[in-house]
Amino acid sequence: MTRYTATALAHPNIAFIKYWGNRDAALRLPVNGSISMNLEGLFTRTTVSFQPSLAFDELVINGREVTGPGLERVSGILEVVRQAAGIPFRAEVLSETNFPTGAGIASSASAFAALALAAVKAAGLSWSESAISRLARRGSGSACRSIPGGFVEWQMGAGDDDSFAVSIAPPSHWDLADCVAVVSSGHKATGSTEGHALAPTSPLQSARVADAPRRLEICRRAILERDFGSLSAIIELDSDMMHAVMMTGQPALFYWKPATLAVMEAVRAWRRDGLQAAYTVDAGPNVHVICPQSEMDAVTTLLREIPGVTQVLRATVGGPARLF
Ligand code: DP6
Secondary structure, X not given: OOOOEEEEEEOOEEXXXXXXXXXEOOOOEEOXXXXXXEEEOOOEEEEEXXXXXOOOOEEEEOOEEEOOHHHHHHHHHHHHHHHHHOOOOEEEEEEEEOOXXXXXXXXXXXXXXXXXXXXXXXXXXXXXXXXXXXXXXXXXXXXXXXOOOOEEEEEOOOOHHHOEEEEEEOHHHOOEEEEEXXXXXXXXXXXXXXXXXXXXXXXXXXXXXHOHHHHHXXXXXXXXXXXXXXXXXXXXHXXXXXXXXXXXXXXXXXXXXXXXXXXHHHHHHHHHOOOOOEEEOOOOOOEEEEEEHHHHHHHHHHHHOOOOOOEEEEEEEOOOOEEO
8 A cells, every 4th residue: 555655854054155036936936046055963854644534734843733824835835746646635744853943044945855855755756856856946945955965056947847956066075064153043023935025125136136147156166176265255245245135125124133243253354364264144143154174163162252142053064855
């Protein structure tokens, strides 16, 4: 008998070149390509079971039942899979995440990547990595980058068919780390989905998007050549450009706290003193400090000395989403 159940594990990722703004919000087709690194040690593990006895889809995250918009977003992904596989059954989705939400690492990327892979396998479909990446993208854009392993590029594509992520280098290619300086664990005021919709209201967004191919090329090359100097410059520029867009939209979004800026300034100063470290900030106040794994302990010690930094989370380079 077919069991219609599967469990998958996926890592979150940190974007080096950011996704900010959609040309199709429903399909999550972005206005620019993006590049990220998967985060080893942090993960979401999700089991999907399609069951004839269920009247509705059910979602349990870290032991708590979720209903409303969260469940609807998950059902949207399950529906695509049901249609493709010709399965009429509703599903039970059980999900566990091993890192604190609100700690500056988006759980939607690992969550929708694990969901997409588990749902496809539970339905008995043999989809390619790119097809699963496209499905994950529809749940959360950045989730498409958590399907392939290591250093990953999401090619914006011309439409749904060719907007997916591919690995540009495996985890073993470059021993980098992400030390996340948590400066606030409160829930952010404006989530990414709402933020993407505001991006076109900034007069700076068109310049950011027009320049994206150049930044992507520099970032891709820096990764392939393991050129930390060039990587530092481009990821800080890209993060600053995204925040400039956020700050100049209507309404304006200011994600930074005073301690965010303190960490950014400290990282620049450490680099002038010869430490290899670079910052990047997502849609929240916490600062991701990217460094070689050999500098991880030094960076962590320095970050803990900065007033306002409450916690430092650490991750190395993660592999692809996989069945568990
Ligand atoms: C700033 O993928 O979280 O982290 O598709 O609405 O779920 P949704 O948005 P999401 O946006 C990520 C924004 C970002 C940059 C990035 O990860 O590329």
